[in-house]
Amino acid sequence: MNALRCAGLRRSFGALAAVDDVDLTVATGARHALIGPNGAGKSTLFTLVTGTMRADGGTVELAGRDVTRLSEVARCRLGMSQTMQHASLFGSMSAAQTVLLAVQRHDGGRIGLLPRRRPTLRARAEELLAEVGLAERGDVAVPALSHGERKQLEVALALACRPSLLLLDEPAAGMSPAESARLVALLAALPREITVLFVEHDLDVVFALADAVTVLHLGRVLLSGSPDEVRASEAVREAYLGTGRREELFEA
Ligand SMILES: Nc1ncnc2c1ncn2[C@@H]1O[C@H](COP(=O)(O)OP(=O)(O)OP(=O)(O)O)[C@@H](O)[C@H]1O
Known part of the structure; x- marks a missing residue:
């Protein structure tokens, strides 16, 4: 069973689809990173997962249980915990x-x-x-x-x-290299019964820790795969550099 499964999640702000039909599956025991360029929709997706913000559509399942309509506190009681x-x-x-x-x-x-x-x-x-x-x-x-x-x-x-699922929003933000190395070591050492989903800008931290990566871009999932697949992806590189055309990027 998966620790977390989101299907068809959507959230708009006016005309802007910040999270646009996102599917996200996090395997039990994974260290799963959510990455993407600025404004990709990472924080918005994160708050839809935690229940801090309500989705316009779609579902969130925690260990097979539908928690879409549950509050943040109720999700927390069921094993979802976030750093704040x-x-x-x-x-x-x-x-x-x-x-x-x-x-x-x-x-x-x-x-x-x-x-x-x-x-x-x-x-x-x-x-x-x-x-x-x-x-x-x-x-x-x-x-x-x-x-x-x-x-x-x-x-x-x-x-x-x-928690059974630990959610971290930019855990390494503002850290020195030594501090982020310490953080990576401590997160890597957590027992595997605790699944970790984290949003992170620092790609060194991402690739040191993650065993699965989902790349968001323009509110949509550009790629979900292993760190090696993400590293090798031309579409991901173009998204980060801002050179890819939307229709070409999402064709892949
Ligand atoms: N409360 C809000 N009201 C209006 N627009 C919002 C709101 N929150 C986010 N947005 C917009 O939604 C889009 C996605 O934002 P979000 O913060 O989720 O992206 P992000 O990937 O976390 O970006 P960053 O890496 O810069 O933190 C952006 O265009 C942002 O301006």
């Missing part, structure tokens, strides 16, 4: 406290908040910090973390929901 800039990230809490709060929000209800349960939650928070490479940075106040470390923390917060 949590307001709490900008407070004065430490990295460890921030993750503990996210763990409490998710696991707290289930196992109760009895004092004797707290060590379990704390252990889970520590495990998450370690998973994103911040084991030694737990005591640091969030504002004192580097940009890259804050991004790592965002991944820990998304993982606190125990």
Whole structure:
């Protein structure tokens, strides 16, 4: 079964078809990249998948279940988790406290908040910090973390929901090469039970991490295939360079 299957997704803004009849299948366990030139429709498609924005048409299935009409929160409960800039990230809490709060929000209800349960939650928070490479940075106040470390923390917060599908919107944006290398390593090391779909501009990150790539252009899928197929595609090159004529590009 696929982790995610979108069929015929559409979303327009006035006369502009930002997402135009898009089919997208993400295999379970994949590290699937969504790429394309500026304005291709990546962010819009992303918000249709998460449920942040409603589609004009088409369907979204999460692990075989139709979630098209479900809210973002309901999709999250079913295992879809996205990184976002949590307001709490900008407070004065430490990295460890921030993750503990996210763990409490998710696991707290289930196992109760009895004092004797707290060590379990704390252990889970520590495990998450370690998973994103911040084991030694737990005591640091969030504002004192580097940009890259804050991004790592965002991944820990998304993982606190125990997702089956992790959605990342430009995880490497604004990162130094060293920071993106660290991010790639941590995402590559996530257990395969967690499928990852990510939008990314940095093609070094894409090709270091992805085992499947979908290229969007002008709101449509130009190509979906292996990284090698995408790298070798003349149509993809033309789309990025802005030299291809629309009707010729989509013929391929
Ligand atoms: N809320 C909106 N209202 C009007 N037009 C929008 C809106 N959101 C996106 N668009 C337009 O839809 C098209 C697709 O935008 P989108 O942000 O999805 O592309 P993108 O591939 O994520 O681009 P980028 O790589 O530059 O972030 C663009 O032409 C954009 O101007």
